[in-house]
Amino acid sequence: MAWWKAWVEQEGIAVKGSSHFNLDPDAETLYKAMKGIGTNEQAITDILTKRSNVQRQEIAKSFKAQFGKDLTETLKSELSGNFERLMVALMYPPYRYEAKEMYDAMKGLGTKEGVIIEILASRTKNQLREIMKAYEEDFGSKLEEDIQADTSGYLERILVCLLQGSRDDVSGFVDPALALQDAQDLFAAGEKIHGTDEMKFITILTTRSATHLMRVFEEYEKIANKSIEDSIKSETHGSLEEVMLTVVKCTQNLHSYFAERLYYAMKGAGTRDGTLIRNIVSRSEIDLNLIKGQFKKMYGQSLSSKIAEDTSGDYRNALLNLVGSEL
The missing domain is CATH 1.10.220.10 (Annexin)
Structure with a gap:
C-alpha cells in the first residue's frame, strides 16, 4: 500500500509551488514591488504564497545576485505587522523556521511553553533531529540545554524525553502483552495510588510508538473505566498536563x-x-x-x-x- 500512502501525502500538500517557475522574473517582480515609495503587497503575496519553500529559496538567491540585497531583510524593512510576520516566516527553510520558533519561545522574560510543547509533541524523530541541528547552527547553543535552562521539574523531563526522539514512528508493530502491561503500569502510577508516579507516565508516553500507544489507551480505558485523557486531567496540572494531553492528541489524530x-x-x-x-x-x-x-x-x-x-x-x-x- 505504499502507493496509497504516497497519494495521501501528496493530497495533503496545500502549497505545491509553481509548475511554470522562473526565478529571475519572480525576483525582479518582488524588487519592483518594494522599490521606491509604497509597496505592492498583492504582488508579494501572489509570488511568495504560490511558490514552494524550495522555490522561495531560489528566488532569494536570484534577488541577492540581481540586486545585492537580502530578500528577507528587505521584506522586514518594507512590510509591517502580521503580514510582515507571515511573509518572513515563508522565507525560512522549514527546520530553520521551527528552530527559530523554539528560540523565540525561550528568549527574554518568560517562556512560551505552548510553542515548545506543540513542536516537540507533533514532530517525527527525523524532523526533531533536523530542528536540533538547525537550532545549533543558527543560535550557537544546543536546543536540549536551552530547554533544560528554561524549564524545570517534570515538565523539563518530558520535553527532553520528547526531544530525544525515542518514539518509533515508522513501525506499526504492537505487542499486545506489552500494551496491556503499559496500561496496567499507567493505572498503577495514577488512579490506583494517592499521588502520581509522573515518571511512569513520561516514560511510556515518550518512548512508545503511536500504534502501540493507541492499544495502550484502549486497554487503559477497560481497566480504569475512564479515558487516559480524563486520568491525565485528574492526575496532573499546568504545563505537564498540557504536554501529556498533546502527546495523546497527536497520537490519536x-x-x-x-x-x-x-x-x-x-x-x-x-x-x-x-x-x-x-x-x-x-x-x-x-x-x-x-x-x-x-x-x-x-x-x-x-x-x-x-x-x-x-x-x-x-x-x-x-x-x-x-x-x-x-x-
Whole structure:
C-alpha cells in the first residue's frame, strides 16, 4: 500500500509551488514591488504564497545576485505587522523556521511553553533531529540545554524525553502483552495510588510508538473505566498536563490536533497570530489539506471561512492563498 500512502501525502500538500517557475522574473517582480515609495503587497503575496519553500529559496538567491540585497531583510524593512510576520516566516527553510520558533519561545522574560510543547509533541524523530541541528547552527547553543535552562521539574523531563526522539514512528508493530502491561503500569502510577508516579507516565508516553500507544489507551480505558485523557486531567496540572494531553492528541489524530490548534488560535477575543501563522506555514507543504478536512468535520465550517472572519487586509489574503480553495 505504499502507493496509497504516497497519494495521501501528496493530497495533503496545500502549497505545491509553481509548475511554470522562473526565478529571475519572480525576483525582479518582488524588487519592483518594494522599490521606491509604497509597496505592492498583492504582488508579494501572489509570488511568495504560490511558490514552494524550495522555490522561495531560489528566488532569494536570484534577488541577492540581481540586486545585492537580502530578500528577507528587505521584506522586514518594507512590510509591517502580521503580514510582515507571515511573509518572513515563508522565507525560512522549514527546520530553520521551527528552530527559530523554539528560540523565540525561550528568549527574554518568560517562556512560551505552548510553542515548545506543540513542536516537540507533533514532530517525527527525523524532523526533531533536523530542528536540533538547525537550532545549533543558527543560535550557537544546543536546543536540549536551552530547554533544560528554561524549564524545570517534570515538565523539563518530558520535553527532553520528547526531544530525544525515542518514539518509533515508522513501525506499526504492537505487542499486545506489552500494551496491556503499559496500561496496567499507567493505572498503577495514577488512579490506583494517592499521588502520581509522573515518571511512569513520561516514560511510556515518550518512548512508545503511536500504534502501540493507541492499544495502550484502549486497554487503559477497560481497566480504569475512564479515558487516559480524563486520568491525565485528574492526575496532573499546568504545563505537564498540557504536554501529556498533546502527546495523546497527536497520537490519536495528528490532523485533528492541528485543526484544534488553529480553531483556538481564532476563538474568542483577539487572534493568536503566532499560532495561526506557525501552523499554516509549517504544515502547508505536509498535510494542511488533511487538517482542513478535519477542521470542517470538527467545527462545521471551513478553515478559510474562519480565517476570513478573524483576519483582515493583506494578511488575510495571504493566509487564504496558503490555505487554498475549499469545496
